[in-house]
Amino acid sequence: xxxxxxxxxxxxxxxxxxxxxxxxxxxxxxxxxxxxxxxxxxxxxxxxxxxxxxxxxxxxxxxxxxxxxxxxxxxxxxxxxxxxxxxxxxxxxxxxxxxxxxxxxxxxxxxxxxxxxxxxxxxxxxxxxxxxxxxxxxxxxxxxxxxxxxxxxxxxxxxxxxxxxxxxxxxxxxxxxxxxxxxxxxxxxxxxxxxxxxxxxxxxxxxxxxxxxxxxxxxxxxxxxxxxxxxxxxxxxxxxxxxxxxxxxxxxxxxxxxxxxxxxxxxxxxxxxxxxxxxxxxxxxxxxxxxxxxxxxxxxxxxxxxxxxxxxxxxxxxxxxxxxxxxxxxxxxxxxxxxxxxxxxxxxxxxxxxxxxxxxxxxxxxxxxxxxxxxxxxxxxxxxxxxxxxxxxxxxxxxxxxxxxxxxxxxxxxxxxxxxxxxxxxxxxxxxxxxxxxxxxxxxxxxxxxxxxxxxxxxxxxxxxxxxxxxxxxxxxxxxxxxxxxxxxxxxxxxxxxxxxxxxxxxxxxxxxxxxxxxxxxxxxxxxxxxxxxxxxxxxxxxxxxxxxxxxxxxxxxxxxxxxxxxxxxxxxxxxxxxxxxxxxxxxxxxxxxxxxxxxxxxxxxxxxxxxxxxxxxxxxxxxxxxxxxxxxxxxxxxxxxxxxxxxxxxxxxxxxxxxxxxxxxxxxxxxxxxxxxxxxxxxxxxxxxxxxxxxxxxxxxxxxxxxxxxxxxxxxxxxxxxxxxxxxxxxxxxxxxxxxxxxxxxxxxxxxxxxxxxxxxxxxxxxxxxxxxxxxxxxxxxxxxxxxxxxxxxxxxxxxxxxxxxxxxxxxxxxxxxxxxxxxxxxxxxxxxxxxxxxxxxxxxxxxxxxxxxxxxxxxxxxxxxxxxxxxxxxxxxxxxxxxxxxxxxxxxxxxxxxxxxxxxxxxxxxxxxxxxxxxxxxxxxxxxxxxxxxxxxxxxxxxxxxxxxxxxxxxxxxxxxxxxxxxxxxxxxxxxxxxxxxxxxx
Numbered sequence: 012x013x014x015x016x017x018x019x020x021x022x023x024x025x026x027x028x029x030x031x032x033x034x035x036x037x038x039x040x041x042x043x044x045x046x047x048x049x050x051x052x053x054x055x056x057x058x059x060x061x062x063x064x065x066x067x068x069x070x071x072x073x074x075x076x077x078x079x080x081x082x083x084x085x086x087x088x089x090x091x092x093x094x095x096x097x098x099x100x101x102x103x104x105x106x107x108x109x110x111x112x113x114x115x116x117x118x119x120x121x122x123x124x125x126x127x128x129x130x131x132x133x134x135x136x137x138x139x140x141x142x143x144x145x146x147x148x149x150x151x152x153x154x155x156x157x158x159x160x161x162x163x164x165x166x167x168x169x170x171x172x173x174x175x176x177x178x179x180x181x182x183x184x185x186x187x188x189x190x191x192x193x194x195x196x197x198x199x200x201x202x203x204x205x206x207x208x209x210x211x212x213x214x215x216x217x218x219x220x221x222x223x224x225x226x227x228x229x230x231x232x233x234x235x236x237x238x239x240x241x242x243x244x245x246x247x248x249x250x251x252x253x254x255x256x257x258x259x260x261x262x263x264x265x266x267x268x269x270x271x272x273x274x275x276x277x278x279x280x281x282x283x284x285x286x287x288x289x290x291x292x293x294x295x296x297x298x299x300x301x302x303x304x305x306x307x308x309x310x311x312x313x314x315x316x317x318x319x320x321x322x323x324x325x326x327x328x329x330x331x332x333x334x335x336x337x338x339x340x341x342x343x344x345x346x347x348x349x350x351x352x353x354x355x356x357x358x359x360x361x362x363x364x365x366x367x368x369x370x371x372x373x374x375x376x377x378x379x380x381x382x383x384x385x386x387x388x389x390x391x392x393x394x395x396x397x398x399x400x401x402x403x404x405x406x407x408x409x410x411x412x413x414x415x416x417x418x419x420x421x422x423x424x425x426x427x428x429x430x431x432x433x434x435x436x437x438x439x440x441x442x443x444x445x446x447x448x449x450x451x452x453x454x455x456x457x458x459x460x461x462x463x464x465x466x467x468x469x470x471x472x473x474x475x476x477x478x479x480x481x482x483x484x485x486x487x488x489x490x491x492x493x494x495x496x497x498x499x500x501x502x503x504x505x506x507x508x509x510x511x512x513x514x515x516x517x518x519x520x521x522x523x524x525x526x527x528x529x530x531x532x533x534x535x536x537x538x539x540x541x542x543x544x545x546x547x548x549x550x551x552x553x554x555x556x557x558x559x560x561x562x563x564x565x566x567x568x569x570x571x572x573x574x575x576x577x578x579x580x581x582x583x584x585x586x587x588x589x590x591x592x593x594x595x596x597x598x599x600x601x602x603x604x605x606x607x608x609x610x611x612x613x614x615x616x617x618x619x620x621x622x623x624x625x626x627x628x629x630x631x632x633x634x635x636x637x638x639x640x641x642x643x644x645x646x647x648x649x650x651x652x653x654x655x656x657x658x659x660x661x662x663x664x665x666x667x668x669x670x671x672x673x674x675x676x677x678x679x680x681x682x683x684x685x686x687x688x689x690x691x692x693x694x695x696x697x698x699x700x701x702x703x704x705x706x707x708x709x710x711x712x713x714x715x716x717x718x719x720x721x722x723x724x725x726x727x728x729x730x731x732x733x734x735x736x737x738x739x740x741x742x743x744x745x746x747x748x749x750x751x752x753x754x755x756x757x758x759x760x761x762x763x764x765x766x767x768x769x770x771x772x773x774x775x776x777x778x779x780x781x782x783x784x785x786x787x788x789x790x791x792x793x794x795x796x797x798x799x800x801x802x803x804x805x806x807x808x809x810x811x812x813x814x815x816x817x818x819x820x821x822x823x824x825x826x827x828x829x830x831x832x833x834x835x836x837x838x839x840x841x842x843x844x845x846x847x848x849x850x851x852x853x854x855x856x857x858x859x860x861x862x863x864x865x866x867x868x869x870x871x872x873x874x875x876x877x878x879x880x881x882x883x884x885x886x887x888x889x890x891x892x893x894x895x896x897x898x899x900x901x902x903x904x905x906x907x908x909x910x911x912x913x914x915x916x917x918x919x920x921x922x923x924x925x926x927x928x929x930x931x932x933x934x935x936x937x938x939x940x941x942x943x944x945x946x947x948x949x950x951x952x953x954x955x956x957x958x959x960x961x962x963x964x965x966x967x968x969x970x971x972x973x974x975x976x977x978x979x980x981x982x983x984x985x986x987x988x989x990x991x992x993x994x995x996x997x998x999x
Contacts, residue, residue: 034368041363049356053349057326060348064261064328064341072330072339079334082157082240083206083224089150090206090226090238093163096146098230099624100138108140115183116140123147124175128183131168143171158240159221163228164193165236180216191290192223196237201227208335211244211273213287220244220293222335244273260347264298268336270311272296303327303342310338461534461555464541467548469494469510481557483530494553499526513538513551522558533562575649577627578634586648586656590708593646593658597702603663607656607672608715609696612727614653617690625685626653629692632685636678641671655694656715665700665732672696672730693728695719704733747800750786755809760784762817763983767835767954767976768994770968775994777833777867779956779976780818781983782810802839811842815852819861821986826862830996835867835897840874844881849888856892863893867918871899875914883913890915897954901942911949919946921972923957930962943972 108118108125116132118125118140125140143163151173154161162172164187172178187193194200195207209223225239265274271294272283283296298304302322310329327342406417461478465471474489482489482497489497495506502524512519523536534555541550573585581589596602611617611633618626630653637647637655646658657675662668675696682689697719705711714733722731754760764778784792801807815836822834842848856863868889875882875898886896897918898911921942925935939955946953955967958977967975981992 037366038364041366042360045356045359045363049359052355056348057345060326060343061328064326064343065330068328068330068339068341072332075332075339076334079208079332082242083334085154085157086224086226086238086240087206089154089161089240090228092150093146093238094228094230096142097228097235100142111183113183115181117179118144119175119179120144120148122151122175123171123173124178125169125171126178126181127167127169128185135167137167137169139165139169139171147171147173154240158224159217159219159243159246160241161239163236163238166234169236177216189290191292192225192239192241193237196225196227196239198227198234204229211267211271211293213284213289213291213293214241215287215289217241217243220287261341261343264303264340264342266298266307266338266340267293268311268338269294270297270307272298272307273337300325307338307340310340461557463494463497463553463555465494465551465553467550469506469551472550478555481532481534481555482525497525499524499531509538513540517548522562523555525555532557532559534558578631578649580634580637580655581646581648583648583650586646586650586658587708589646589648589658590711593660594701594706594708594711598706603661603703604701605659605662605668605671606699606701606711606715607659607668607675607696607730608699608712608719609655609675609694609722609730610719611653612693612695612723614692617692621686621688621690625688625690628685629683629690632683633679633692637675640674640678662700665698668698668700668732669730672698676728676730695722695727696730697722697733698730699733744800744803747792747797748804748806751797751801751804751806751810754784754786755806755813757787759786760810760813761985762814762821763985764821764834764989765976765983766981766989766992766994767833767974768980769973769997770964770975771973773994775832775992775996776974777835777865778821778989779835779869779983780814780821780837782814783983802841805841807839808841808845811839812851815855816859819855819859819866822861822865823859826865829998831865831998832996833865833867833895835869837869837899838874840871843870843874843885846885848885849892852889852894853892864895866894867897868894869897869899869920872901879913883915886915897952916951918952918954921953921955923977926955926957926963926967926977927959929966936966939966939972940970943967943970947971 108116110116110129114129116127116129123144125143127140147161151161155173160172160174160177162170162177164170168187170178170181170187188197191212192209195209198204201207204227206224206226209225211220211222213220221241221243223239223241225237227234228236228238263274264272266272273293273296275298284291284293298307302324306322306325306327307329314331322342324345325342326345326348327340329338329340331338406421408414408418461481462473462475463471463478464473471490471492471494474486479486479489493506495509498506505521505523509519517540519536519538521536523534525532525534535558537554538551540548541552543549573582573588574580575582590606593602593604597604611629614626614629617629630649633655634647634649637657641647641657642660644660646660648656650656659668659671662671676694679692679694682691684690697715697717699705699711699714699718701711704714718731718733722729725731761783763781763783765781766775767777767779768774769776782794782798784794784797786792798807801810818834818836822832825832825834838848845851855861856866889896895917896915897920898914898916899920900922901919919942921939925939925942928935929939930936943953952974953972954974954976955963955972956976958964958967958975958979960979963977964975964979967973980994984992
């Protein structure tokens with residue numbers, strides 16, 4: 012088919028006109044769309060930058076606030092330590108005070124220094140130079156990790172500071188009361204006694220701008236000074252500029268709550284205030300940019316609207332650091348932000364113009380070449396195919412040569428497109444695989460875990476940089492070597508287990524001690540296989556994570572869980588665990604051990620007399636002596652209080668155990684120097700042998716406990732082995748305790764009365780009430796058998812109250828018959844320490860109508876020797892009721908005249924142990940005569956008990972002791988039997 016052709020020229024050509032029109036419309040539409048899109052992008056870019064600035068400032072301010080809060084808690088803890096230390100007024104020596112010609116006193120050690128004006132020190136001397144030196148040795152290393160310095164300033168001008176330079180350079184006439192870091196904590200400016208942060212000020216000695224956290228120190232509600240810690244502005248915000256420079260052109264600024272500029276990228280305090288003076292505050296500085304200065308003022312005026320403040324030339328965001336009332340601001344010029352967008356705008360405009368031009372030229376070409384459009388289509392199609400531009404041009408399918416050519420080209424194009432699509436798919440897949448490989452390679456190279464690639468035999472082929480840094484090694488020292496060479500020597504045996512596990516389970520995971528050169532650390536190691544296309548293991552990948560911190564934390568947790576904090580010995584939990592292990596080993600028949608159970612004699616008295624701190628020091632010294640005398644394989648534990656236990660490994664006979672027990676007893680023989688006193692200590696040790704004595708944990712502990720109490724019963728400061736007799740005795744005590752409770756419920760007790768006689772007149776002047784227990788089967792239980800059980804179980808309190816009731820009723824009946832006799836009642840130790848005892852006695856006297864001046868309470872010397880002030884107070888309360896007080900068994904205890912003068916007692920009873928051997932024992936006669944003379948000199952009545960012969964009566968009469976009791980006159984009798992006595996009874 013033949014087509015006619017027509018060619019117009021110049022502007023007369025419709026194709027030219029149409030092409031020009033299309034070109035102009037395309038340019039106009041493209042420009043409008045481009046500028047609209049760029050305007051939206053500009054606004055979105057500014058909003059995105061604003062949001063990112065806000066997030067960054069808030070996150071940075073919160074981080075600083077958290078840091079300041081952690082520092083404040085540490086400073087508060089240090090203040091509490093200093094306050095407690097100063098309250099204790101611990102005596103200390105060691106600090107060397109030097110008097111300088113400038114009128115100052117200074118002291119320095121390797122961590123801190125102290126200073127005070129000589130006149131102030133002479134006016135009020137103190138021990139702070141010595142006392143604070145040791146404390147700063149402990150506190151300073153901890154606090155200087157977080158603060159620039161740490162100091163204590165007293166209200167009298169004394170300072171202890173670490174580091175030492177400040178106290179060594181301060182002028183002798185320096186007045187701390189003018190320092191901003193002292194005034195802010197005084198009662199006048201800080202009546203609430205809270206921790207206070209100072210404004211930013213200049214320290215002329217340190218030559219630094221800083222802020223101080225100051226906490227007042229009060230002792231007994233009196234202000235004695237302050238503790239302070241300083242933070243240098245440059246140190247605190249060293250990373251502020253780094254945060255601001257995450258983006259080019261971004262800048263940072265720091266200002267306080269009054270709008271004073273503290274730090275800026277373009278100016279700082281050193282530039283604005285070139286020669287600041289001591290205590291000068293950072294005030295008066297404002298941003299150089301007027302717009303930013305206005306923004307700062309608006310933010311401080313309305314903090315809640317800081318996010319809504321719009322600036323013409325900047326994008327800015329602020330966030331408040333609450334604890335210091337400071338503000339962090341990040342800002343960036345809008346011009347810098349939009350600079351990249353301007354370049355992008357030019358490229359977009361050029362691109363749209365180019366597209367418009369191409370479209371117009373193409374239309375002009377197709378319209379102008381009407382005759383050749385089919386060939387031009389085909390040529391264009393061939394051209395696009397050759398450049399693989401994609402998309403197909405519709406070609407006509409007319410039955411002519413061009414149509415035939417079009418059809419042939421279409422088939423060829425389809426085949427080529429299929430081929431190209433296949434190639435593109437393969438190329439795309441290859442590119443994706445390469446990208447994934449590069450990602451994986453970078454992930455491995457920059458991983459925060461140690462990564463090792465090995466061959467199938469665990470020979471190292473690759474090590475990532477992080478692991479090389481962990482083990483401090485070069486690649487050449489590791490690559491090509493077995494993986495096991497990275498393990499510590501003591502862990503090399505695990506290599507075989509790893510290979511066996513990989514063969515069986517194809518993976519391994521566990522904790523491993525790694526070592527390379529001199530560096531050693533714990534790592535969590537995981538090994539997994541890499542398989543080839545056939546599924547066979549070609550390599551192994553090993554991942555390591557440093558867990559040294561976790562292992563150390565576990566060790567510290569075990570230390571806290573299994574060891575006593577005070578002494579460092581094993582605690583009860585660890586001891587019980589070791590005891591169970593020892594029992595398990597002994598049950599197999601080839602292991603023996605001895606269990607020692609002991610406590611310190613008179614520890615409570617030492618603790619009450621010298622204080623709990625002295626008691627703690629005593630326990631520490633006991634622990635040191637135990638460790639020095641025992642073997643490493645022995646388990647030493649503090650079970651609580653002053654109770655200790657020792658497992659002696661491999662001890663199979665009593666002789667060996669006795670030698671060790673005697674060694675321990677001798678270890679306690681040397682006195683301990685505590686709080687300026689030489690304290691004598693001793694221990695009562697109970698010993699049981701396993702498995703001979705028992706094979707159960709609780710039974711062994713019970714046996715050792717019984718043996719210890721038997722050692723105490725035998726006079727303390729000795730040791731005793733468990734025997735079956737002790738077990739039987741314990742069972743008897745348990746049975747007696749049960750029967751005692753039943754006796755209290757069923758009122759099986761009764762009182763016997765032993766007469767007290769005046770040997771001058773032969774008159775019966777009183778009785779001593781003595782407890783008796785008559786069982787339902789009419790058998791009498793000896794007091795020596797049940798009284799100790801009642802004392803140890805606390806039942807003596809109930810029994811003692813019943814005795815007072817019965818004795819007072821008896822006294823009332825005697826007085827009703829006209830007899831003015833007295834009744835003496837023995838008080839137990841538990842009764843005497845009961846604060847409600849005076850109230851109880853007063854109630855009983857009122858209810859029974861007994862006369863208090865005829866009631867005598869007998870107490871032993873040992874009951875008075877613990878807390879003497881409490882004992883005196885209790886005696887005075889009883890004396891207030893009008894009754895009399897007698898010290899029973901005098902001469903067998905402490906017999907301290909200094910104490911005796913302080914106690915409001917009326918009577919002394921000479922113990923029967925001194926009377927029974929008169930007149931055979933001359934020493935007893937001299938002691939008895941001395942007691943009588945001493946008592947009479949002090950205006951006290953004297954009663955001798957245990958009188959059983961006429962010679963004893965004659966001796967006592969010759970030594971002017973006229974009040975006696977004993978079997979010579981009468982044994983203790985029930986009330987109904989007293990009528991048989993032949994004595995005349997004192998009456999009105």
